[in-house]
Amino acid sequence: MRIEDLRAARRPEAEWDPFMHxxxxxxxxxxxxRLMNWAAAAALAIAALGGLWLLPVTRAPEPxxxxxxxxxxxxxxxxxxxxxxAVSGGAVVILPEART
Amino acid sequence: MRFGKVLAWTLAxxxxxxxxxxxxxxxxxxxxxxxxxxxxxxxxELGPRGQIWVDGAKNQVTVEDDPARxxxxxxxxxxxxxxxxxxxxxxxxxxxxxxxxxxxxRSSPQFVDMTAWxxxxxxxxxxxxxxxxxxxxxAGCAMGQAYRLDARAQGYDPSRRRLAFESLTLTAxxxxxxxxxxxxxxxxxxxxxxPTVLLVNxxxxxxxxxxxxxxxxxxxxxPPEAR
Numbered sequence: 062m063r064i065e066d067l068r069a070a071r072r073p074e075a076e077w078d079p080f081m082h083x084x085x086x087x088x089x090x091x092x093x094x095r096l097m098n099w100a101a102a103a104a105l106a107i108a109a110l111g112g113l114w115l116l117p118v119t120r121a122p123e124p125x126x127x128x129x130x131x132x133x134x135x136x137x138x139x140x141x142x143x144x145x146x147a148v149s150g151g152a153v154v155i156l157p158e159a160r161t
Numbered sequence: 162m163r164f165g166k167v168l169a170w171t172l173a174x175x176x177x178x179x180x181x182x183x184x185x186x187x188x189x190x191x192x193x194x195x196x197x198x199x200x201x202x203x204x205x206e207l208g209p210r211g212q213i214w215v216d217g218a219k220n221q222v223t224v225e226d227d228p229a230r231x232x233x234x235x236x237x238x239x240x241x242x243x244x245x246x247x248x249x250x251x252x253x254x255x256x257x258x259x260x261x262x263x264x265x266x267r268s269s270p271q272f273v274d275m276t277a278w279x280x281x282x283x284x285x286x287x288x289x290x291x292x293x294x295x296x297x298x299x300a301g302c303a304m305g306q307a308y309r310l311d312a313r314a315q316g317y318d319p320s321r322r323r324l325a326f327e328s329l330t331l332t333a334x335x336x337x338x339x340x341x342x343x344x345x346x347x348x349x350x351x352x353x354x355x356p357t358v359l360l361v362n363x364x365x366x367x368x369x370x371x372x373x374x375x376x377x378x379x380x381x382x383x384p385p386e387a388r
Binding site for chain 2: 089107126127128130131132133135136137138139140141153
């Protein structure tokens with residue numbers, strides 16, 4: 062039997078009984094749900110692939126080293142107490158008053 | 162005639178004056194260092210007409226100065242903008258005999274003589290250790306059972322060969338192994354490759370101490386597979 066014959070043999074919708082109406086609605090609902098599932102899965106896959114592609118591009122920059130280079134104004138030794146220090150003949154002398 | 166001479170001289174010297182007034186601008190983006198850690202050192206190289214701008218967000222520095230000074234600044238920045246260098250801080254702690262005087266380092270006319278004595282005095286005990294540390298890093302080592310040395314390094318100035326320490330701490334270790342009060346604690350800037358002697362007289366009861374610290378730059382050796 063050809064598809065044209067089947068279409069011709071199909072009863073008009075006005076003659077359908079309640080069972081056929083319900084069946085048609087269920088089939089339509091099932092198709093919509095399947096379409097939505099596919100769309101969601103495709104969107105998820107695209108997002109995952111896009112994320113993978115972006116991963117090396119948006120790599121976080123390496124933190125710069127913060128290690129202050131000394132200037133000439135900085136003394137040989139600065140005690141935390143900020144008290145007496147003397148430099149004599151290349152030696153730094155920490156006086157007892159400067160103890161922390 | 163006179164006016165003509167003046168005009169001729171002015172015209173002849175004008176290009177020279179313009180060239181003399183010329184300042185160039187240099188912008189460098191730092192890769193390895195925070196720009197704030199080198200700005201103060203770079204500013205020291207500037208001439209009277211030099212200016213420096215620091216952009217922390219882009220980590221770049223802009224310098225304006227004479228072309229000759231700019232070349233110097235460029236060289237200095239390229240020397241400084243490298244990954245953290247590695248240093249070995251060789252430390253030797255000498256426990257000196259107690260002086261007959263009550264206070265060894267009291268400010269007195271004999272002060273310099275006492276310092277000279279403390280520098281050359283024969284120690285009663287000696288301890289040594291080597292700290293392995295990088296710029297911006299910290300390290301510590303035990304000096305015998307009674308003392309401990311801790312250091313936190315800052316940056317290295319390759320042109321002056323000086324290494325800064327955020328803190329250099331010598332601590333007396335108590336009987337139970339607990340760290341006691343620091344005997345020596347402070348920031349330091351030590352010359353690399355040369356010893357610096359620190360003389361400390363902790364208390365009248367304890368002996369004076371002589372700490373000799375020598376930082377050495379350790380060359381980076383790449384593993385064969387990375388070459």
